[in-house]
Amino acid sequence: MSSYSTNQFKGGLKIMLDGDPYTIVENEFVKPGKGQAFNRVKVRNLKNGRVVERTFKSGDSVEAADVHELELQYLYNDGEFWHFMEPKSFEQYTADENAVADAKNWIKEQDNCTVVLYNGAPLSVEAPNFVELEVTETDPGVRGDTSGGGGKPATLETGAVVRVPLFIDVGDKLKVDTRSGEYVSRA
Amino acid sequence: MTDSGRVWQPAASIEALRFRAAVLAQLRAFFAERGVLEVTTPVLSAAAATDPQIESLWLHDGSGRRWWLQSSPEFHMKRLLAAGSGAIYQIGPAFRGDEQGRWHNPEFSMLEWYRPGFDHHALMDEIEALWALLAKTSTSPWPRYRYAELICEATGLDWADACDARHLRRALEARVGRLPKALDSGGLLDAAMSLLVGPGLGHESPCFVHDFPPEQAALARVEQGHDGHAWARRFEWFWCGQELGNGFHELTDADEQAQRFAADRALRQRAAQVDVPADDALIAALGSGLPACAGVAVGVDRLCALLMKAEGVSSVIAFPADRA
Secondary structure (H helix, E strand, O other), rough: OEEEEHEEEEEEOEEEEEEEEEEEEEEEOOOOOOOOOOEEEEEOOOOOOOOEEEEEEEOOEEEEEOEEEEEEEEEOOOOOOOOEEEOOOOOOOEEEEHHHHHHHHHHOOOEEEEEEEEOEEEEEEOOOOOEEEEEEEEOOOOOOOOOOOOEEEEOOOOOOOOOOOOOOOOOOEEEEEEEOOEEEEOO | OOOOOOOOOOOOOOOHHHHHHHHHHHHHHHHHHHHOEOOOOOEEOOOOOOOOOOOOOOOEEEOOEEEEOOOOOOHHHHHHOOOOOOOOEHHHEEEOOOOOOEOOEEEEEEEEEEEEOOOOHHHHHHHHHHHHHOOOOOOOOOOEEEEEHHHHHHOOOOHHHHHOOHHOOOOOHHHHHHOOOOOOHHHHHHHHHHHHHHOOOOOOOOOEEEEEEEHHHHEEOOEEEOOOOOEEEEEEEEEEEEEEEEEEEOOHHHHHHHHHHHHHHHHHHHHHOOOOOOOHHHHHHHHHHOEEEEEEEEEEHHHHHHOOOOOHHHOOOOOOOOOO
């Protein structure tokens, strides 16, 4: 089992705390004029996203978390699990709903996603920043209105609902920003 | 980028390096005007600081002899004082292993000076005068807080409870979150100072903290206070939440100094730390007579960074450790 000393701490390092994997967000070395030195860190729990502050004695070691990121291709959803594949090795990974979370609103087959693996299993899935999805349901388009003013809800092929301009019709392909969940343009 | 990932350019801007040079010139002019002699003492020494919280660096020469890189010029400068130098100062490099962060670099510039006949309060007065020159403004007199008073105010404990590890841990964890398990009451006081008290100090004007617990005396004298407790005659200088300087009304008693070195080495042995030879030349100098004096060490990089309102020392160090 590998571990890190506090003097290896830096943003992005993955460590185990109380049985959960965390990523270091911020690391500050502090020391009084005479006396014990500390590393004051902000860490984010990779399971629930919560950020907490922790303090370590400088020189202490912390267990490394078996966490790494892979670019995986989304294959399909079997109703319960989401299946991904590493495009070079063809190795497949199965993610549950917890891991896929918000990404399930945006991804469709063959999209490349950033997947965080913890002990070899998907812990979280990040959709591409921009996706192109077809509109499956919306009120009829208002011809000639290209102002983008106003707007209406549109359901996309993945089931996600976004606000779109009035001229958008069923069958249009849209570019959507998955981080904000907002319509960008017609694709 | 080089093969090892190092950046060749300096971390500090040329403008910042000009500012730094101007500060150094002002420091030298300040001491010259006051008749304080500039000295140069060895960077490589046969002995080192025994303080268990200081990791001195070392190197071996071709003959296999071990040389310690000084963590401060204190021991050599006290030998000069004992030899009759009178008031002296030095600006030079100091080294501390494993100290790296926004406000720390393992190699840093230290300004250290000694004033025979001064006590620590007289030396604090001189720091106020020096700062007024550098900052081109005067905010004197600065607050001088007692260590115990600050700890009590920040934790809501009285001093007796603050010295109790269980009470102090509970009060601290309620304020700063979980702390490492293996901390004795001394370590918890260090946490209180570093995490809770220090960051809030010196924002309106710089300030001093003085009268430290005797366990933190280092090389300062310990005296009975009006409250009946023994306090170390030490002070720390804070500005913008950063500790900038560390001053002592110096211990001159050779026997007590030898005992403190021995106690430090015993602690190091118990913690399986590197053994450090105590400086017997310093003990001999104290034995022959160190004049009563006060001395202070100031971090020049931090001072320059704060004068420039920068966010860390790398903005005033040409090549910090990651580019050295």
